[in-house]
Amino acid sequence: MERYIYQNGKKLRCGYTTGSCATGASLGALLNLMDKRVEGVEIRALNGWDIPLELHNQERRGEETTASVIKDPGDDPDITRGIHIFSRVAWGKPENTDGYFINERKNIYLTGGEGVGTVTKKGLQVGPGYSAINPGPRRMIFETLEDLIPEGREITIEVSIPEGREKARKTFNPKLGIEGGLSILGSTGIVKPMSEDALIDSLKIELSVWKEESGREDVVFTFGNYGKKFIEENTDYSASEAIVTSNYIGVMIDEAYRLGFKKIYIAGHIGKFVKLAGGIFNTHSKVADARLEVLTACAVIAGEERVTLEKIVGSNTTEEAVSYIKSPAVWKAVGDRALKYLRERTYGEIDIEIAFFSFEEGRLYGSEGR
Structure with a gap:
């Protein structure tokens, strides 16, 4: 993604958030589930920018598929650089929807898996007991996928980060009461490098x-x-x-x-x-x-x-x-x-x-x- 900002006289390349990665991986997995496999997708960030994303690790196992997107924070010194954000998409809804985020149309059920932290304290944008998937990424995922789902069908999405638990030790998450992994973040979907x-x-x-x-x-x-x-x-x-x-x-x-x-x-x-x-x-x-x-x-x-x-x-x-x-x-x-x-x-x-x-x-x- 060739977008830049200037800071302290330097030209710095913008990147994309874990939320954008989760959205792209979810879109790629859904398309594969619908027999429309592609090698890359383009998503619309919440600030209106279009983000092209390459897909990796695409697999299909019956009624579910997986895909991943590699995190690219641009010129920002982000510890998540280069890690894979995975999404598993399956037809149907979970047997128990406790702890799942559900979109308004009631056809998408979203949660976090391995390496995505679980919120244990109040005062965050996500309530205790839920996966640390912030409102911005949830909105991106729901808005990107909901119109593609056939009438009468439902899907379950699980976002995971295999390296998340280890990486989270170097973040604020443990102190904030987010246990077991990283957060899926991004108020706009875009990382502005070296921002305070x-x-x-x-x-x-x-x-x-x-x-x-x-x-x-x-x-x-x-x-x-x-x-x-x-x-x-x-x-x-x-x-x-x-x-x-x-x-x-x-x-x-x-x-x-x-x-x-x-x-x-x-x-x-x-x-x-x-x-x-x-x-x-x-x-x-x-x-x-x-x-x-x-x-x-x-x-x-x-x-x-x-x-x-x-x-x-x-x-x-x-x-x-x-x-x-x-x-x-x-x-x-x-x-x-x-x-x-x-x-x-x-x-x-x-x-x-x-x-x-x-x-x-x-x-x-x-x-x-x-």
Whole structure:
């Protein structure tokens, strides 16, 4: 599929999702079942693009057929690259339809087989007990196949991924409560290479699952593993309760507000909190930095001497700058400003508390005794 986007000045080839693969494999298997075997199919993605797909592993055994499509994520660094997504299509309906997705016309019964995960927790787009086949792929499969099925006939579809269980260990699935394999994904059917959207969506889902499973109105955010260790060693929370936001703290605060959380506790390294003290809510260095400038401004507020200010602004890292600061008032200035921006972002409707540390000095600041 020769479709491209430009990102950071690079031309990157788009690919197609596991949902598109499942749709193509299902279409190929159905055509074979109807004595219309082909070597390739073309499907319509949900964004309107036509996707040509080559079929593999076509077999027919009486009243059922199988086919597979090889996953091609384009230039996206996707762990599912090159794996086969299989579909088995059979005439008739299953004896027990529990756990099956059924289309509105009641003539297609869809489930997941080997290597497709099973949802075990609430808060996802699929309910507990069902295969992790998201709404977008289900819609693609149903819309692609339903008009081809002869009047009065029914079909059962089982999507499988032989490598799915092993690959899933390197994804968010186990933490999200999706057990035994990968998810069949794709809101449009197209993979846009190196997009942040998939990661952000995964983080939002993790937060939603946490709220559903815990039933709590408070949540703990941190930026990475160092923050989780700090939380474990310095608070009443456990590391397992912390949701790692990476650089997307602003997005996750917005999502916590949308989901109705009443309290947020954020812990992390001083380098991240200095950015928050400057009102920077995507903490990736490519988006904005200004750590030393903000820290210098806070040091001015705290009354640090000029020689110290010059050392701070001339530092190579935040950790180096920390070594020059002697007054706890600097950390209070950083904390106060970070809290100001955080609370403004939630319109003052969420109780937000914070704590931050450096590697050399340990805990530097905690609001409300944190």
